[in-house]
Amino acid sequence: MTTLIACSHGTNDPAGQEAVRRLIGDVRALLPAVRVVAAVVDVEQPQIDEVIAQEAPRDDVIVVPLLLSVGYHTAVDITRAVGRHTNARQSEPLGTHPLIADVLADRLSDALPMGWVRGDHVVLAAAGSSNPAALVDVEAVAARLRPLLPAPVTVGYASASVPRIGTAVAEARAGGAARVIAASHVLAPGFFAGLVSSGGADVVSLPLAPDPRIAQVVVDRFLAAR
Template sequence: MTTLIACSHGTDSADGQRTIEELVALVREQIPRTRVVQAFVDVQEPDIASVVDRAVEDDDVVVVPLLLSVGFHTAVDIARAVRRHAGVRQAEPLGTHPLVAQVLATRLRAAIGGTWVDGDAVVLAAAGSSNPAAIADVETAAERLRSLIPAPVTIGYASAIDPRIPEAVQAARDAGARRVIAASHVLAPGYFAGLVQAAGADLVSAPLGADLRMAEVVVDRFRSA
């Protein structure tokens, strides 16, 4: 048997914890013959290194980051835990998968009540990282989203890199937007989702959440690894 370790950031938010648990439950339903366990890089336990150490004693192991882009946690925390054991594999993060853009578009339609209007603009609101690969991942996600919605899409970051989300929201208004919608490029409620909510957009979409399509992304990353 192969164990899929679904490794998320971790959060103090009860809603965020529940969302990730629900997403992992959907993943289990998709691959019932695969053992699926959770691990975390911060805030919550068990930590990724200890989960890998235990799982590798009995099974082949694939770690799927429940993260949306390459960054410190994928390149350091998860990679370090994976390198400790020969044969443990690390999948790609989720954010550049085409289905993620579809979920973003669905969340945006819900936020606007289903109807786009002239003067709408979208800010793809991402957590942020100074890692060039992470920036490229977010740009890929933005390009995929542009192909699915009729409004222009720019990018704002919650941390590490400019433009920050409030700046991107204001820039969209300065460019003539009558309504600015922040597309929450976050997986679940928590710290970064709170920053998106507080960034000054007229409307904010819900996090990607425990959507069946997100579970399909996790399974696809697992199988590809």
């Protein structure tokens, strides 16, 4: 057997912690024969290097980043921790899986109980990263999301990348948008979800997790890496 280490960012937000716990619980339900262990890269405990060191002596391990794009935490923190153990490896992050766009579209519909109106504009609001590969990942999600929505989609970032969410919202309004909706391209409530909410959009969708489809994405990433 191979142990799945589900590695999230970590947060001080109790709602975010609960969302990740529920997501990992959903993963366990989908993989009843697999040992599924939680880890984080920041803020909380246990940290990823500690968890791999504990699990690798007993089993092969695959780290699935509960992160939505390639960035510092996936390319440096997780990769460095994995590289210390010959029987450890990591999967791709979650964001470019096709189901992510489906969940985003449903979150947007949930945020608009009266439906879409003419003049709506969606800003795909992502955390942001200094890693150019992360921006490619987010643009890929935007490309998958556009055919699912009756409104144009542009991209904004909470930090580290441009345009910032506030700038993307302002540009949408300057371009004639009557209402700007921020699609929260974040996994769970926490710091980055707060930045998305404060970006000036008229409506903000909820984060992606928990959702059974996100758990399926985790499972798919694990199986592909195994």
